[in-house]
Amino acid sequence: DGGITQSPKYLFRKEGQNVTLSCEQNLNHDAMYWYRQDPGQGLRLIYYSQIVNDFQKGDIAEGYSVSREKKESFPLTVTSAQKNPTAFYLCASSIMDRRSSYNSPLHFGNGTRLTVT
């Protein structure tokens, strides 16, 4: 079945360490996104990518980095510069056909809960 796989489900790191969250999709979607979710808040966009080897900052990109070397993969690195990294991270994808992208829902992975102590 097609879908988005995020791993691991839970991740624990010490403060000051970089950590990379994995996101893989087999939906053949061009666009991929990373969101952060904190308690009592909606989802906030970190980074997004419309095509391979290209990505753009979202609303809260500081302290994060991404790469898009393959269409199906969009890993997110939480760097030591991110001041409050503990959160629930969600990866999503969507089609990018300009005729229908406006009407296309986001497909989400199960998320990674990151705890930094």
Added chain:
Amino acid sequence: AQKVTQAQTEISVVEKEDVTLDCVYETRDTTYYLFWYKQPPSGELVFLIRRNSFDEQNEISGRYSWNFQKSTSSFNFTITASQVVDSAVYFCAPYSLHSGGYQKVTFGIGTKLQVIP
């Protein structure tokens, strides 16, 4: 600027009661698209329904119905005869076309629905 408001942070209903989730979307865009997502305790967001700003026809699908009124910028979602499995956080997520075809998604803070057996 765009603003999406989900005024109800938490709602509790007894099983089989009807429940309506409210969403107000304020924007200067004349064309936009409205989506509802459900986030069960497992964490993955699941797409429920979508509507566009030029179609105010209300719809019913099974136990779900939607009431969209462009004049008041409200896009409400009703669950009829609620069930325990409906317990989740529900997000209103308006889309408007951003430059380059990227979907500019604005998520509400979500409404947590608890259905009590």
